[in-house]
Amino acid sequence: MQTPKEPKRYLDDKDNVTRLWRRFVILCALVAAMDLLGLLEVIYHRHATLFVEGLPGFYSGWGFVAIVALILLAKQLRRLVMRPENYYGETDDAD
Amino acid sequence: MPTELPPFLPFFIAAVLAAATRGRLRSALMLATPLVGAAALVGIGAGDLLQVEILGYTLTPVRVDELSMLFGWLFHLGALIAVIYALHTDDTLQHVAAMIYAGSALGAVFAGDLISFFLFWELLTLSSVFLVWARRTPQAMAAGFRYLVLQIASGVTLLAGIIVYVYVTGRVDMGHIGLDAPGGWLIMLALGLKCGFPLLHMWLTDAYPESTPTGTVFLCMFTTKCAVYALTRTFAGAEPLIYIGTVMTFFPIFFAVIENDLRRVLSFSMINQLGFMVCGVGLGSALALNGAVSHAFNDVLFKGLLFMAMGAVLTMTGRSKASDLGGLYKTMPQTATLCIIGAASISAIPLFCGFVSKSMIMQAALDQGYTVIWFFLLFASVGVLEHAGIKIPFFAFFAHDSGLRPAEPPVNMRLAMAVAATLCIVIGAFPEATLYRLLPFDADYHPYDMTHVITQLQLVMFGGLAVFWMMRTGRYPAEERAINLEFDWVYRRLLPSALGGAERALAPAWAGIKRGVLGQFSSLVALLFRYHGPSGALAKTWPTGSMALWVAVLLAVFVMAYYL
Numbered sequence: 234m235q236t237p238k239e240p241k242r243y244l245d246d247k248d249n250v251t252r253l254w255r256r257f258v259i260l261c262a263l264v265a266a267m268d269l270l271g272l273l274e275v276i277y278h279r280h281a282t283l284f285v286e287g288l289p290g291f292y293s294g295w296g297f298v299a300i301v302a303l304i305l306l307a308k309q310l311r312r313l314v315m316r317p318e319n320y321y322g323e324t325d326d327a328d
Numbered sequence: 329m330p331t332e333l334p335p336f337l338p339f340f341i342a343a344v345l346a347a348a349t350r351g352r353l354r355s356a357l358m359l360a361t362p363l364v365g366a367a368a369l370v371g372i373g374a375g376d377l378l379q380v381e382i383l384g385y386t387l388t389p390v391r392v393d394e395l396s397m398l399f400g401w402l403f404h405l406g407a408l409i410a411v412i413y414a415l416h417t418d419d420t421l422q423h424v425a426a427m428i429y430a431g432s433a434l435g436a437v438f439a440g441d442l443i444s445f446f447l448f449w450e451l452l453t454l455s456s457v458f459l460v461w462a463r464r465t466p467q468a469m470a471a472g473f474r475y476l477v478l479q480i481a482s483g484v485t486l487l488a489g490i491i492v493y494v495y496v497t498g499r500v501d502m503g504h505i506g507l508d509a510p511g512g513w514l515i516m517l518a519l520g521l522k523c524g525f526p527l528l529h530m531w532l533t534d535a536y537p538e539s540t541p542t543g544t545v546f547l548c549m550f551t552t553k554c555a556v557y558a559l560t561r562t563f564a565g566a567e568p569l570i571y572i573g574t575v576m577t578f579f580p581i582f583f584a585v586i587e588n589d590l591r592r593v594l595s596f597s598m599i600n601q602l603g604f605m606v607c608g609v610g611l612g613s614a615l616a617l618n619g620a621v622s623h624a625f626n627d628v629l630f631k632g633l634l635f636m637a638m639g640a641v642l643t644m645t646g647r648s649k650a651s652d653l654g655g656l657y658k659t660m661p662q663t664a665t666l667c668i669i670g671a672a673s674i675s676a677i678p679l680f681c682g683f684v685s686k687s688m689i690m691q692a693a694l695d696q697g698y699t700v701i702w703f704f705l706l707f708a709s710v711g712v713l714e715h716a717g718i719k720i721p722f723f724a725f726f727a728h729d730s731g732l733r734p735a736e737p738p739v740n741m742r743l744a745m746a747v748a749a750t751l752c753i754v755i756g757a758f759p760e761a762t763l764y765r766l767l768p769f770d771a772d773y774h775p776y777d778m779t780h781v782i783t784q785l786q787l788v789m790f791g792g793l794a795v796f797w798m799m800r801t802g803r804y805p806a807e808e809r810a811i812n813l814e815f816d817w818v819y820r821r822l823l824p825s826a827l828g829g830a831e832r833a834l835a836p837a838w839a840g841i842k843r844g845v846l847g848q849f850s851s852l853v854a855l856l857f858r859y860h861g862p863s864g865a866l867a868k869t870w871p872t873g874s875m876a877l878w879v880a881v882l883l884a885v886f887v888m889a890y891y892l
Contacts, residue, residue, distance in 0.1 A: 242658060244726070254796065261789045267782045277778035282694045283702075292783040296790030299710040304798055307585035308805050314813040315586065321811075321820055323467045 265293040333368040334390045339431030346423040362408040391440025394768035399437040406549035406628045413744035414542035425458035433550035441500045442490045453479035459543035468538040475535035482521035489514030505562040523555035524599040530816035537591040541639030556624045565612025576603025581711030597716040608689040614771035619688025626681040633670035633748040644734035650807040655729030664725040666745040673752040675717030681752045684759040684775040713791040
């Protein structure tokens with residue numbers, strides 16, 4: 234549905250998106266590696282209230298696992314609660 | 329400079345003026361209102377501004393302290409942003425309702441006694457429902473009525489609680505109440521309903537997305553924040569709030585993942601954020617309470633910003649559903665950028681405002697030994713990133729190209745979003761020079777230390793990594809044109825169909841009863857008619873003279889009575 238005159242955007246190119254994705258993965262790896270610096274007391278001292286909090290990779294792992302668990306559970310929830318849009322018999326204005 | 333002006337008064341005057349004026353004059357008046365109000369707030373000193381003696385109770389409609397001032401500033405700021413955002417609309421109903429609504433919110437946070445508080449609490453309900461109805465669609469009308477019923481339930485419960493409390497304790501002042509006080513639970517449930525407690529929250533996710541693009545911005549700023557204020561003032565440290573708040577942070581994130589209407593996603597997100605605040609109130613330490621109120625402050629900014637961005641999309645495209653949108657960054661780059669700032673703020677990315685407030689509550693939970701709660705909150709924090717941080721901007725402005733090429737929204741909408749976005753960054757980057765100065769409780773907290781910044785970055789970046797990984801591998805649930813049942817199903821479907829079923833089941837019995845009773849009755853009438861009717865056997869004995877006699881008797885009685 235794009236008009237012929239419309240310029241092609243950077244994100245329209247799948248290769249560019251893949252490139253961005255790879256950069257993001259590398260950036261994540263670098264941020265996760267900061268834990269090691271903290272552990273070795275280089276640049277900063279890593280403090281923690283809980284024992285697990287101080288384990289290297291705890292926050293990175295928690296972030297990743299929590300999202301995966303959240304989305305998988307939400308997909309199951311959909312089976313239970315998803316209904317057609319006019320379920321309550323009120324018409325939809327967006328159409 | 330009027331220094332002793334009750335903070336709600338400029339807004340109520342503006343409501344009257346907004347009804348009487350039109351065009352540029354009205355725009356100027358509406359803009360001036362929060363500015364005049366804020367100027368008056370500068371000169372206001374702590375203490376009781378106004379006292380009235382009614383029926384033996386001393387009412388204090390305006391009492392000023394640090395807690396009410398924080399919300400006072402917040403509501404002026406919120407009102408200013410929302411007014412700018414709504415300047416282009418030419419709907420008198422909305423302008424008037426919005427002014428009364430903002431004024432009631434200010435009245436509620438400055439109310440020094442429970443009775444004044446109750447009056448403003450009710451006014452919040454009555455003015456806000458018009459912002460829902462202002463959309464003027466059948467869904468908005470229906471959702472508005474459901475909203476009204478639940479909000480009035482909150483008002484009635486509050487009144488009942490206040491009556492019990494005032495009757496037993498003899499106190500009317502708006503201070504700490506606690507759950508052990510008589511009527512305490514009733515008052516907490518009433519406040520909780522407006523705060524989106526689980527199973528009392530449906531009005532929010534039902535009605536807010538049905539309001540107008542500008543109405544929702546007002547709605548998201550005042551009602552729930554008033555409730556957070558009131559809980560902070562009256563129930564700080566009530567332990568059940570910790571658990572209630574945790575549930576609130578937790579369950580909406582699942583619904584937000586699968587919800588299609590992006591403004592409804594934001595409504596779920598709101599309950600999630602309110603959960604953090606309620607949790608902070610329950611924890612009750614100075615740090616936790618500061619966290620709760622500063623998170624309320626920031627939520628007005630970033631949630632307002634996100635609702636404004638989605639409102640802009642709705643205004644320009646007529647759509648707000650993820651399945652209908654996508655690729656809008658091509659023609660709405662400014663709105664997309666501002667939306668991403670809101671998304672970064674709510675996700676608590678360092679240098680954005682969510683980072684400096686939510687972490688206080690998290691730290692307080694750890695400090696007070698609520699380790700399990702902390703794990704739940706940490707899970708919910710990542711959930712925020714998924715639905716508000718990524719889903720909202722991604723599905724509206726990127727994702728698959730919807731083919732829609734809307735222009736940027738009117739300049740006033742962009743300006744309002746820009747103000748909110750700027751504040752999100754300024755507060756996030758310089759909390760100690762801005763937000764922290766307003767905090768009412770005495771607690772020392774510094775959000776910017778290396779460990780905190782790095783761990784938070786790890787949390788959100790790996791959360792983002794997981795979302796995009798699932799999207800790229802097709803594990804992410806696709807947007808579907810569908811709705812998801814929620815607890816309101818009970819009163820929207822189960823109860824009506826149960827009543828309908830009961831009616832159908834009882835209908836034959838009722839018909840039988842009617843037939844039986846009416847049958848008996850009509851045979852009695854027929855019997856009487858047969859014997860006493862014009863052609864009945866007993867009617868033959870009626871002498872015309874006896875009729876004349878009885879008329880004479882009646883006349884005599886009447887005359888006697890008159891004479892006496």
